[in-house]
Amino acid sequence: MKSSRIFTRTALGALALSLSATAFSADWRYAHEEYEGDVQDVYAYAFKEHIEENSDHTLEVYRFGELGESDDIMEQAQNGIIEFVNQSPGFSGAWLPAAQIFFVPYLLPTDEETVLEFFDESTAINEMFPELYAEHGLELLKMYPEGEMVVTADEPVTSPEGFDNKKIRVMTNPLLSETYNAFGATPTPLPWGEVYGGLQTGVLDGQENPIFWIESGGLYEVSPNLIFTGHGWFTTASMANKDFFDGLSSDDQQLIRDAANVAYDHTMEHIQGLAEESLEKIQAASDEVTVTRLTEEQIDAFRERAPQVEEEYLEMTGEDGAMLLEQFKADLEAVR
Incomplete structure (x- = not known):
């Protein structure tokens, strides 16, 4: 197992706690x-x-494990130890329930062009979410999609019955657990650092992630059956500590907004075709990999279970969730 896959939350937390603001060389992190x-x-x-080419500021980037796992870096950002953080709603859904909207299955289409247009034009994404994040001390810079979600498992699955009793790792948010309950599986919330080992030892029977992450993290090595269920896209968000952002000059605030826009445009170009490239790499690396793309009839068997997840979302989020879901659907209708 590669060393990057065997971090434990305890070890990563100890690493993060050993650092302080004075330990960093760049002025922004x-x-x-x-x-x-x-x-x-x-x-x-x-x-x-963009930041460094257009200002005197320097910015240091820390990747997975260097300051901890997702929950660790979010805590550091909210406490002002670091200025910027990237976290998926899959983790932030625990403290921002409305963000779990991305885990209502079959709400987002899987067509890449439609998804990208939706993120560009959505009122829910670009106007409503910034207000929700601000309530938690965060300046939302950009929400952006990374790729279609793909399930890997210990055997090919083509129906909800195929997930019976399978322990599927999910990110630590309640609605994603509800999704896999609806699909017939046993959802198992775990931080990322424990996933590879859990699949390797049989503690887990499967997991879900975009295909580039399945390739990058080597998950196909220990969970070789790829299942395209068409149930959603992986979404993430870049944010700044709001006290930090609000305390900046108007020029620096605009610098950061411009950098977020530039990074977004560059990343949206990057992800086009990325899934196909990643799948080719996986298939070239392993003869054990199988690829199952569900037919429309097979997808319908999963899709008909989605309404119970949507109902659970509304129960979890109340009026805020209902308003967001209504706008979300209107935005999707506009781009379809």
Whole structure:
């Protein structure tokens, strides 16, 4: 097992706690959840490049494990230890329930062109979410998609019955657990650092992630059956500590907004075709990999279970969730 896959939360937490603001050499710091060359890393370095080319500021980027796992870096950002953080709603959904909207299955289409247009034009994404994040001390810079979610398992699955009793790792948010309950599986919330080992030892029977992450993290090595269920896209968000951001000059605030826009445009170009390239790499690396793309009839068997997840979302989020879901659907209808 590669060393990057055997971090434990305890070890990572100890690493993060051993650092202080004075330990950093750059004046601004940005931490994300992925490895070198992955989508969040591409975004972070495009952001860094714009900042440094257009100001006297320097920005240090920290990848997965360097300051801890997703929950660790979010805590550091909210406490002002680092200025910028990238975290998926898959983790922030625990403290921002409305963000779990991205885990209502079959709400987002899987067509890449439609998804990208939706993120560009959505009122829910670009106007409503910034207000929700601000309530938690965060300046939302950009929400952006990374790729279609793909399930890997210990055997090919083509129906909800195929997930019976399978322990599927999910990110630590309640609605994603509800999704896999609806699909017939046993959802198992775990931080990323425990996933590879859990699949390797049989503690887990499967997991879900975009295909580039399945390739980058080597998950296909221990969970070789890829299942395209068409149920959603992986979404993430870049943010700044709000006290930090609000205390900046108007010029620096605009610098950061411009950097976020530049990084977003660059990253949206990067992800086009990325899934196909990653799948080709996986298939070239392993003869054990199988690829199952569900037919529309097979997808319908999963899709008909989605309404119970949507109902659970509304129960979890109340009026805020209902308003967001209504706008989300209107935005999707506009781009379809």
